[in-house]
Amino acid sequence: MNLKTLAKNLGISETTVSRALNGYPEVSERTRERVLAAAELAGYRPNPMARSLASGRTKLVGIIHPLLPNDLADPMFMQIVGGMVGALEARQMDLMMAPVSVENELRAYQHMVKERRVDGLIVGRTRLYDERVAYLAKHGLPFVAHGRTRVNEAHAWFDYDNESGMHIAVDHLLEHGHSRIALISAPLEMNFARQRFDSFKLRLQAAGIKPDARLLIDNTIDRRSGYLAMQALLALQPAPSAVIIDNHMSGVGAMRALLDAGVRIGQDMSVIVWGQMEDSLAGYKVTTIDQPNPDKAGAKMIEMLLALQGGTPPSDLQELWQPVLLPGETVSRV
Structure with a gap:
């Protein structure tokens, strides 16, 4: 069953059915429940490609990542990514990680911006003057930098002090x-x-x-x-x-x-x-x-990215968390 048939069976417009399925607030709760129940009964599933074209949103957040040999064995990195995934899944969105060679990294960003494959990006391992951040800040794709940089263009970032x-x-x-x-x-x-x-x-x-x-x-x-x-x-x-x-x-x-x-x-x-x-x-x-809390840090970056998409200025989305000392047995007095 397609959207047109579902709308015809319900006796309402295709636009209303689409808005109900996608959670638009202007659709009444009664209508939304009716549409969702009919879609479930008929086994209707929206075509994700068509929905993306119609809304201009992919429901994807991307990370372009030049993987180092130990990255996948790094528990902190995986906790941060896990926090991102959890925050996205709660919103029925997904994370796409694109491994890339260091020499082709900027080109990958250029392709991502040109083709709008994702709704936004997380930029990791920021550099002193980061050409990726400078490029994205000029081309309008929402992004959050995981770490600060000396790039002057206003942009959202998350970092520890x-x-x-x-x-x-x-x-x-x-x-x-x-x-x-x-x-x-x-x-x-x-x-x-x-x-x-x-x-x-x-x-x-x-x-x-x-x-x-x-x-x-x-x-x-x-x-x-x-x-x-x-x-x-x-x-x-x-x-x-x-x-x-x-x-x-x-x-x-x-x-x-x-x-x-x-x-x-x-x-x-x-x-x-x-x-x-x-x-x-x-x-x-x-x-x-x-x-502390690398999983919450990952989730925070997703929240900041979604706030950017909602119109919050990037200069209002700059978050600095504080590290702490955890005493152990590897320091003693001289």
């Missing part, structure tokens, strides 16, 4: 008497890594400590690079007394390097990792800078 979180981490180590503190960072073209890196140096300088370039290792974003970075720090004479790792995937590798080297974590060396790791992977209850 990287500067505040790094202050908490450094202060915690200073309070335990550490002054030779190392930092293992993600690639510094990523905005979160640069904010944490700059905040780390400023906090040490405020405490009267000159940052030692040998103790600053960047470009680590997975277990292997974290492992190699920690090995390099252990080879220094003297080695640092404490290390902050600015992402939990590198944190797993860094902890493994310490275990393999026979270092007594929390005694010979103190460690703070940004982002929760499974204790079973680290062998310790790790002192952590936590980004």
Whole structure:
């Protein structure tokens, strides 16, 4: 059965039937219930392609994502995506994730905008100056950036306070008497890594400590690079007394390097990792800078995207959540 036949059987217009099926508020509740009951009885299902053409909406939200080797094994990433999926499913919408190579990423955004395959986009892993954000801000497709960037065009974004979180981490180590503190960072073209890196140096300088370039290792974003970075720090004479790792995937590798080297974590060396790791992977209850509620963060980004579609100005949709310190057994006094 098609829409025309359903409308004829009910004795009402096709427009009214369509609006009732799609939840338009101007249709009375009595009419809506009548239409839904008749559609259920007849086994009628709307043609999604025709509905999309008629409404101009796909009921799809997209993520264009250049996958890194460990992404699908990253529990925080999957929790954020899970929160997005839950928020969309509650509204009978879907999430489409499009894996893409790094070199073709901007072209994929251009295709998505030109062909309007989705109603909106979530842009992840924002960069210092992000050409994806700049492009979308100029071309009218609703989007929310997961992370801040230095792009000047007004746009919606969601982020955790990287500067505040790094202050908490450094202060915690200073309070335990550490002054030779190392930092293992993600690639510094990523905005979160640069904010944490700059905040780390400023906090040490405020405490009267000159940052030692040998103790600053960047470009680590997975277990292997974290492992190699920690090995390099252990080879220094003297080695640092404490290390902050600015992402939990590198944190797993860094902890493994310490275990393999026979270092007594929390005694010979103190460690703070940004982002929760499974204790079973680290062998310790790790002192952590936590980004709470990643599933709720995913849902929040979807709510912001829908608000954009509803006409809320992007400058009113900029959300900064606060990280917190979760004490563990990997920090001790010098």
